[in-house]
Amino acid sequence: MKTFAYLSAPDVPSAVRAISTEPGAKFLGGGTNLVDLMREGVEAPDTVIDITRLPLTGVEELPDGGVRIGALVRNSHLAANQLIRSRYPLLSQAILTGASAQLRNMATVGGNLLQRTRCLYFYDSAAACNKREPGSGCDAIGGFNRGNAILGASESCIATHPSDMAVALVALDAVVEVESVRGTRRIPLVDFHRLPGTTPQVETVLEADELITAVELPPLPLAATSRYRKVRDRASYAFALVSVAAALEVEGGVVTGVRIALGGVATKPWRAHEAERVLLGAPATDESFRRAAEAELAPAVGRSQNEFKIELAQRAIVATLRTLLTEGGAA
Known part of the structure; x- marks a missing residue:
């Protein structure tokens, strides 16, 4: 070191x-x-x-019913917070699937958003990795890419974003507050992480001199009926092959509100805008869920070892929405 x-x-x-x-x-x-x-x-x-030592460790209810989360709140504390568990259960679920208890006791909200990929080639100094060494190439494209991205990738990088928490926060319309000597800036989390393009080493829109101070969640009643599903190779302490963060609101058998985000499949926490568009106003049925999932995954590009993720992601979306419909209280 x-x-x-x-x-x-x-x-x-x-x-x-x-x-x-x-x-x-x-x-x-x-x-x-x-x-x-x-x-x-x-x-x-x-x-x-x-x-x-900074005073950024609080979780507080906002006057409009939203929640403000300090950037130094430990993941374990956030997952156990009663406001989060009752109003945004998918966030608590995502955090609890994300790492071992020891890591959750140390990891912070701000740090979770900034964690870097777990792509094998990123950590291997003998391998070509444009994210680690710009211009060197991407050995994952022709190498062992089972865990890599099928959405948002480029010919420069197919690394997935590793966070579970960030996927849930993207689904919840979270906003990141950052501070610098120039003042305060608020960034919608959906815009916080960048696609790799030709500069995969630039992973967020955060400036080098900016500090994340808080994450704010808006009041979102439909989030009370929400779930985080994580598909992985083993049940404990493994990164997602596919994950789904979803919230669903149904009235009279029709979808009146929906939020979906995906993890394990993209180069950033992936908001499923196309699936949401297809579902809104549609009958709350397996057929609608499948049509929405297929529309979201239509642009996906599989590589030699991860093409299975396309169908797996579709099935995970359908299964998560079905669970919310039948067990989550959507009516």
Whole structure:
């Protein structure tokens, strides 16, 4: 591991001043991803700015019925929070499927949004990876790509985004609040992560000197009937092959509200806009669910070992919506 300088920020203004004046600096929250990347030599910051003392650990109800989540809230605390469990159950479910209890006790909300891909070639310094070393190529395209993306990929990168929590937050119309010396900025989470294009090393729209301070969830009554389904190779501590975050509202047998996001299949947390468009106003039936799933996966491109994800994602969408219809209280 490269030698680095260490700073501890006592408050948000100090943190953003430090990141704006220290070249090659990185924020350190829970460290569950950054420290691993530093050990592997993928990340090599000149300065680490410890932000664990910042007052960003609250979960509070907003006047409009939404919820504001501090960026340093631990994943385990967020999953157990009663506001989250009652109003946004898919978020609690997503977090609990996301990692071991030990990691959830350390990982933070802000860090979860910024975690980097678990593509095997990204971690392998002997492999070509445009995300790790721009211009070097992408060995995953012709290599072992079973876990890689079928949506949002490019010829430069087919790495999936690893987060479960971010998939649920995208489905819930979350907004990310960030701070810099220039002031505060609010970014819809659906626009926060970038598609790889020809610059897969640029993963978000966050500027280098910006700090995530909070995530806000809008009041969303239909989210009370929601579910997170994760399909993986083993039942514990495995990244998703396919995951579905969904909320459903049905009146008189017709879909009147729906939110769907996918994980494990795309280069960013994937909001299923086309599936939602097909479903809204349609009969709440398996036929409608299948038609919506097929429409969403129509642009998918499978590689040598991950083409199965196309059908698996369709089936997971249908199964999740069916569960919400029959067991989740949609009427």
